Amino acid sequence: xxxxxxxxxxxxxxxxxxxxxxxxxxxxxxxxxxxxxxxxxxxxxxxxxxxxxxxxxxxxxxxxxxxxxxxxxxxxxxxxxxxxxxxxxxxxxxxxxxxxxxxxxxxxxxx
Amino acid sequence: xxxxxxxxxxxxxxxxxxxxxxxxxxxxxxxxxxxxxxxxxxxxxxxxxxxxxxxxxxxxxxxxxxxxxxxxxxxxxxxxxxxxxxxxxxxxxxxxxxxxxxxxxxxxxxxx
Numbered sequence: 001x002x003x004x005x006x007x008x009x010x011x012x013x014x015x016x017x018x019x020x021x022x023x024x025x026x027x028x029x030x031x032x033x034x035x036x037x038x039x040x041x042x043x044x045x046x047x048x049x050x051x052x053x054x055x056x057x058x059x060x061x062x063x064x065x066x067x068x069x070x071x072x073x074x075x076x077x078x079x080x081x082x083x084x085x086x087x088x089x090x091x092x093x094x095x096x097x098x099x100x101x102x103x104x105x106x107x108x109x110x111x
Numbered sequence: 112x113x114x115x116x117x118x119x120x121x122x123x124x125x126x127x128x129x130x131x132x133x134x135x136x137x138x139x140x141x142x143x144x145x146x147x148x149x150x151x152x153x154x155x156x157x158x159x160x161x162x163x164x165x166x167x168x169x170x171x172x173x174x175x176x177x178x179x180x181x182x183x184x185x186x187x188x189x190x191x192x193x194x195x196x197x198x199x200x201x202x203x204x205x206x207x208x209x210x211x212x213x214x215x216x217x218x219x220x221x222x223x
Binding site: 009041042043044045046089091098099100101102103104 | 154203
């Protein structure tokens with residue numbers, strides 16, 4: 001079946017450095033992709049999304065890149081801060097707003 | 112606005128007991144859904160609804176029932192709890208055509 005997955009389960013980054021979190025997907029018919037941030041004990045929080053007809057989108061300190069040729073998605077966080085420590089999920093959306101989530105990457109910021 | 116509110120936050124059930132997890136949203140969103148999150152895994156869709164009176168199954172619907180009598184509420188019912196249903200449950204709502212579902216804070220359910 002279709003799946004959305006992440007390359008690495010954990011990522012440690014020095015405070016102030018840039019973080020790159022990767023995601024692979026298999027459904028070439030996905031309408032768009034979303035990155036969520038989940039802090040301990042909380043529900044997922046929307047970060048940024050990208051439509052399937054785009055290849056890049058920027059937000060505040062975050063950039064999402066979409067490579068449809070290799071079905072790869074990445075989230076770049078600039079100048080990471082302690083508050084960026086969380087689990088990051090990518091999700092794809094295909095029809096009726098149904099989200100399919102990856103397994104998540106735990107980002108740890110090293111002071 | 113309260114957003115998406117889930118109750119209770121924590122619950123312990125004995126095997127075979129039934130209960131209802133409550134979810135309410137005050138944003139007039141058409142779409143609502145229930146997910147479960149298990150350790151080391153992403154969220155998996157249990158049931159979803161595209162509007163009042165309409166529900167459909169997600170990826171892991173067995174053992175759960177839902178109903179959507181109003182736009183605001185989307186309760187999830189466990190008919191006969193099993194240890195395999197020990198998980199954290201999240202309710203979410205969204206607007207058709209607008210990305211970024213809003214999630215509740217979750218209900219941590221333990222079945223013993």
